Amino acid sequence: MEVKVEGGDEFANASYEKLCNLICRDIGVKGNIDRLQMFCNAAEHIFILSVKIGRVGSPVKVRDVTQREGKKLRITNEKYAPELLALLWDKYGKGKEEGVEEGVEEGVEEEEGDGERGGERVRQISRLEVGFELKEEEVAELMELVVSDPRDDLTFKILDGIDRILPEGARVRHPVSTAHGVTILASENPIKEEWRATAEKIAQEMEGVNENV
Amino acid sequence: MKMYEIMMFTGGVYKFNELKEVVEDIGGFVLQEMVMQSETMMHLAFPVEEEPRIRAKAKELGGKLKELPLAGAEIMVVVPSLGKHHAVDPMCDVAEFLRRNGAITNMIGLARGVGKRIAQMTAREKAIIEECDAAVFVFGNFKECLTEKAARLCSGLEVPYLIVGGPPESDLAESDLAESDLGLDLENYVGGVGRRAERMRRKSEIELLEKMVEALKEVLDEKKRELEEDPLAASPLFVKEMIEMNLPPKAGEELPIVIHLDGLRVKVGQEDEERVLEIEIGKRRLSEICEMKESLYSGHLLKVLPEAVTGSVF
Numbered sequence: 001m002e003v004k005v006e007g008g009d010e011f012a013n014a015s016y017e018k019l020c021n022l023i024c025r026d027i028g029v030k031g032n033i034d035r036l037q038m039f040c041n042a043a044e045h046i047f048i049l050s051v052k053i054g055r056v057g058s059p060v061k062v063r064d065v066t067q068r069e070g071k072k073l074r075i076t077n078e079k080y081a082p083e084l085l086a087l088l089w090d091k092y093g094k095g096k097e098e099g100v101e102e103g104v105e106e107g108v109e110e111e112e113g114d115g116e117r118g119g120e121r122v123r124q125i126s127r128l129e130v131g132f133e134l135k136e137e138e139v140a141e142l143m144e145l146v147v148s149d150p151r152d153d154l155t156f157k158i159l160d161g162i163d164r165i166l167p168e169g170a171r172v173r174h175p176v177s178t179a180h181g182v183t184i185l186a187s188e189n190p191i192k193e194e195w196r197a198t199a200e201k202i203a204q205e206m207e208g209v210n211e212n213v
Numbered sequence: 214m215k216m217y218e219i220m221m222f223t224g225g226v227y228k229f230n231e232l233k234e235v236v237e238d239i240g241g242f243v244l245q246e247m248v249m250q251s252e253t254m255m256h257l258a259f260p261v262e263e264e265p266r267i268r269a270k271a272k273e274l275g276g277k278l279k280e281l282p283l284a285g286a287e288i289m290v291v292v293p294s295l296g297k298h299h300a301v302d303p304m305c306d307v308a309e310f311l312r313r314n315g316a317i318t319n320m321i322g323l324a325r326g327v328g329k330r331i332a333q334m335t336a337r338e339k340a341i342i343e344e345c346d347a348a349v350f351v352f353g354n355f356k357e358c359l360t361e362k363a364a365r366l367c368s369g370l371e372v373p374y375l376i377v378g379g380p381p382e383s384d385l386a387e388s389d390l391a392e393s394d395l396g397l398d399l400e401n402y403v404g405g406v407g408r409r410a411e412r413m414r415r416k417s418e419i420e421l422l423e424k425m426v427e428a429l430k431e432v433l434d435e436k437k438r439e440l441e442e443d444p445l446a447a448s449p450l451f452v453k454e455m456i457e458m459n460l461p462p463k464a465g466e467e468l469p470i471v472i473h474l475d476g477l478r479v480k481v482g483q484e485d486e487e488r489v490l491e492i493e494i495g496k497r498r499l500s501e502i503c504e505m506k507e508s509l510y511s512g513h514l515l516k517v518l519p520e521a522v523t524g525s526v527f
Contacts, residue, residue, distance in 0.1 A: 008355060011379055015379060015408060026410070042329070045328070167298070167355075168299070169332070188330055
């Protein structure tokens with residue numbers, strides 16, 4: 001991640017550069033940001049923070065976190081177990097535990113199930129084992145299901161990071177979004193048109209830098 | 214002339230009671246005592262002239278004595294807000310370092326202290342800060358914000374204060390603004406801290422905190438000198454001892470009596486309020502030598518009047 005802070009005095013620029021690095025590291029988005037640029041004008045209380053989003057991890061599919069063993073799936077990465085089970089139960093229905101009479105619960109489950117659900121065909125056998133009763137073509141489809149997409153909460157994390165970096169008093173915001181990133185203009189005063197134009201210019205410049213990269 | 218010296222003793226538990234006895238024999242007080250398994254820590258107050266005797270005893274017991282430059286003072290650490298921008302770093306580093314040097318610290322985050330033009334302090338916040346002996350304001354990185362905030366938030370305070378901020382002192386001294394327009398007195402300013410997102414643990418950062426303690430000590434020394442010129446009717450340390458003799462602290466109560474330079478903060482219930490005022494200090498009652506008022510946030514404040522007003526207590 002490349003960080004550039006300008007507009008303040010020497011101490012403020014160095015301090016904010018360090019803050020940007022530490023905050024992005026803390027919230028775990030340092031590897032997903034290509035470039036971060038901040039412009040400060042403390043005299044007019046204007047702060048512009050522009051972020052260019054870089055590489056994002058590819059979606060994690062069922063086949064990435066499990067291993068097929070006949071009519072069972074063995075979870076190989078337990079970190080994704082809750083999301084995987086939630087996904088499978090939602091799509092194929094939650095299997096009954098042994099000893100529960102099928103006839104009693106069947107009607108209830110059918111009423112609750114949505115269009116995609118085809119009965120209760122997935123059940124957790126043990127901590128890392130999931131049993132299923134699916135046709136072969138359904139299994140192929142199951143293996144391609146997306147368990148977790150890092151892009152989903154990246155936007156939320158980056159916006160949280162920007163909020164932490166920008167001074168707390170700068171509550172009037174003007175966002176400028178571009179294809180590969182976001183730029184936020186913040187101030188405690190009403191934002192003038194000239195500053196909006198500056199923010200848009202910075203956003204375009206960031207976009208240009210990225211294209212060249 | 215300074216009456217009492219306050220120091221911290223750290224050492225083993227072996228015979229440490231002997232040190233307590235020596236302190237009591239020479240008319241001193243044990244302000245805080247903490248025994249942690251085989252380690253012990255005590256804050257001791259004793260007459261200045263008896264320091265060699267205490268040092269000799271501490272050496273005999275194999276313990277260490279450390280001077281506490283801020284002991285006997287309650288200090289308020291003020292930050293613009295309690296949000297993640299200011300807490301926990303650097304406000305907790307600042308407060309922790311003050312405590313290591315003997316101060317009792319409180320923290321306050323202002324309701325509307327953020328920003329530059331919009332920063333303000335309510336009358337109630339100002340009154341709460343003024344209950345303490347001194348205040349330390351922790352501000353951010355920008356010279357422009359810092360000077361405006363200092364002028365607006367700190368200049369009206371009636372207690373001594375120190376500002377800890379980002380821009381180094383040399384930057385402010387060289388700034389185009391005249392000191393009167395700067396909004397802050399550079400003698401009460403320590404720079405180089407500013408906004409932080411991690412603990413101050415490197416050598417250069419510890420040195421900054423030490424510099425802050427030194428600056429605050431000077432600020433407090435001035436207040437102490439003023440008190441020495443017009444001495445109090447009784448030392449707050451002595452008043453604390455008398456209150457504790459008459460109203461033993463309840464179990465589990467933390468710091469029931471906090472010493473100020475010119476009085477005390479006493480955390481007692483309404484039922485004991487009258488009893489406190491009836492306590493005899495020498496030939497006088499506490500109500501004759503103190504002004505009592507309810508604190509805006511914790512306990513009651515006792516302000517000891519000067520001897521010139523009350524006459525001698527003995």
